[in-house]
Amino acid sequence: MSTLRSWREIPLGGVAFRLSTDVKTGDWRALRPVIDQNKCTKCLICWLFCPDMSIIWDGEKVSVNYDYCKGCGICAHECPVKAISMVPEVGE
Amino acid sequence: MVVVKTLPEIPVKKGEPPYKIWIFEPGEKKELPLIFNLRQLAEQRRPALLPGHRMCAGCAAPIVVKLASFAFRGPTIVVNATGCLEVSTTIYPYTSWAVPWIHNAFENAAATAGGIEAAIKAMKKTGRLKYDHVDVVVFAGDGGTYDIGFQALSGMAERGHDVLYILYDNEAYMNTGIQRSGGTPKYAWTTTSPVGSVLPGKGESKKPIAEIMVAHRIPYVATATPAHWMDFMKKVRKGIEVNGPAFIHALSSCDRGWRHEESISIEILRRAVDTCYFPLWEWTPETGYVLTDRSLVIARNPSLKQPIEKFVEVQGRFRHLLRPENKELLKQLQEYVDAMWEDLLKRASNAPR
Numbered sequence: 001m002s003t004l005r006s007w008r009e010i011p012l013g014g015v016a017f018r019l020s021t022d023v024k025t026g027d028w029r030a031l032r033p034v035i036d037q038n039k040c041t042k043c044l045i046c047w048l049f050c051p052d053m054s055i056i057w058d059g060e061k062v063s064v065n066y067d068y069c070k071g072c073g074i075c076a077h078e079c080p081v082k083a084i085s086m087v088p089e090v091g092e
Numbered sequence: 093m094v095v096v097k098t099l100p101e102i103p104v105k106k107g108e109p110p111y112k113i114w115i116f117e118p119g120e121k122k123e124l125p126l127i128f129n130l131r132q133l134a135e136q137r138r139p140a141l142l143p144g145h146r147m148c149a150g151c152a153a154p155i156v157v158k159l160a161s162f163a164f165r166g167p168t169i170v171v172n173a174t175g176c177l178e179v180s181t182t183i184y185p186y187t188s189w190a191v192p193w194i195h196n197a198f199e200n201a202a203a204t205a206g207g208i209e210a211a212i213k214a215m216k217k218t219g220r221l222k223y224d225h226v227d228v229v230v231f232a233g234d235g236g237t238y239d240i241g242f243q244a245l246s247g248m249a250e251r252g253h254d255v256l257y258i259l260y261d262n263e264a265y266m267n268t269g270i271q272r273s274g275g276t277p278k279y280a281w282t283t284t285s286p287v288g289s290v291l292p293g294k295g296e297s298k299k300p301i302a303e304i305m306v307a308h309r310i311p312y313v314a315t316a317t318p319a320h321w322m323d324f325m326k327k328v329r330k331g332i333e334v335n336g337p338a339f340i341h342a343l344s345s346c347d348r349g350w351r352h353e354e355s356i357s358i359e360i361l362r363r364a365v366d367t368c369y370f371p372l373w374e375w376t377p378e379t380g381y382v383l384t385d386r387s388l389v390i391a392r393n394p395s396l397k398q399p400i401e402k403f404v405e406v407q408g409r410f411r412h413l414l415r416p417e418n419k420e421l422l423k424q425l426q427e428y429v430d431a432m433w434e435d436l437l438k439r440a441s442n443a444p445r
């Protein structure tokens with residue numbers, strides 16, 4: 001910046017204009033939730049509590065969106081029938 | 093020219109795609125129903141928060157927002173105080189908010205919300221509002237509520253703005269590195285209430301913020317946790333529906349600051365209620381204090397009340413309380429929780445006598 005701007009000249013505010021869905025937080029993950037479809041009762045408790053909106057219900061089955069899942073394990077801990085196991089991610 | 097990407101496409105056979113920006117047609121009159129059937133909820137509603145936010149893995153704050161947004165009744169403007177939620181959901185140029193959202197400063201979220209509500213009212217009066225109702229909901233942390241944002245909150249309540257203020261209380265200033273706040277409980281470790289040979293963590297008790305809001309005699313005050321999700325959603329809807337200010341104190345675990353396993357964020361909040369560390373209640377000027385959900389169950393069957401160890405033992409910030417030499421401190425904490433619970437039982441109109 002060459003000259004200092006006065007308070008009348010600085011912008012009124014900043015506008016965030018891109019969606020955070022462009023940011024794939026899945027690469028934070030150390031543990032991967034894996035759903036045993038045979039055990040899953042489709043109760044959707046995991047969907048309800050996932051802090052990263054990463055459990056997907058397609059009307060037929062429950063799956064994980066690994067693009068965003070950070071591997072916190074809340075879904076596995078809360079699953080009433082223990083259908084989700086957390087397995088270590090192995091590097092690519 | 094910046095290319096703004098759209099939402100990711102994920103094949104969903106039934107119902108709506110998993111992520112959606114909330115758009116309401118002008119003139120929209122109908123209210124979104126409150127849905128408690130999870131299949132229906134998953135098929136018909138989308139949270140106000142999108143993935144890709146940078147809250148820590150296992151943080152409960154996004155769950156607070158997600159569940160609250162399932163109880164929104166229509167067009168809603170969210171106001172956010174500075175804090176983890178605000179910083180991590182709006183890292184420039186990205187936003188995780190699927191609804192209109194504003195951040196102003198740390199100390200003035202309630203004043204900002206009051207201003208928005210006044211503008212909505214004025215636009216409605218002069219026929220310039222495109223919607224039947226536009227709700228204003230604040231999300232603010234404990235630092236932004238108990239301490240620095242308190243005068244703005246108190247003023248908003250006193251002026252009677254029709255705003256729902258949701259405090260997500262993680263019991264410290266987490267975003268700046270775990271400093272103690274007015275919401276930090278006694279004996280909790282934080283970086284500014286350290287544990288060592290001189291101090292046993294914070295020396296002062298948690299400020300009773302929800303009771304202070306009751307003392308403002310606003311139309312609705314409640315406590316909640318995302319673990320008790322139906323109770324929480326009902327309270328959010330009530331807080332939005334009442335005419336005037338409403339305040340919800342939601343406990344929100346922070347695995348970084350509370351020093352607990354990421355996977356037990358919801359479990360811990362359940363324990364907070366089971367031990368009566370954080371009782372669930374609501375208050376209106378007409379009904380007074382009313383116990384809800386698990387806390388009502390415990391009031392009716394006191395044998396279900398768990399010892400405070402159950403809450404403390406899974407958190408590193410209280411680890412020192414489990415050492416034999418600190419038995420007395422743990423006993424004091426138990427006595428404090430018991431006294432607060434007994435006091436609430438005396439006030440609650442639906443507690444058994």
Ligand SMILES: Cc1ncc(C[n+]2csc(CCOP(=O)(O)OP(=O)(O)O)c2C)c(N)n1
Binds near residue numbers: 198199237
């Ligand atoms: C006026 C002002 N003072 C200090 C800060 C620095 N600051 C940013 S976030 C934060 C902590 C917020 O704590 P809290 O409200 O409890 O929210 P949390 O981060 O714990 O969710 C602080 C002190 C600021 N942004 N503005």
Ligand code: SF4
Binds near residue numbers: 040043046078080081
């Ligand atoms: S919580 Fe468990 S049983 Fe329920 S839908 Fe999820 S994986 Fe299936």
Ligand code: SF4
Binds near residue numbers: 049068070
């Ligand atoms: S591990 Fe955490 S982020 Fe991943 S799907 Fe389960 S609850 Fe969601």
Ligand code: SF4
Binds near residue numbers: 346348
């Ligand atoms: S520091 Fe705590 S409150 Fe902040 S994002 Fe991490 S877990 Fe959540």
Ligand SMILES: [Mg+2]
Binds near residue numbers: 175233234262263267
């Ligand atoms: Mg905080």
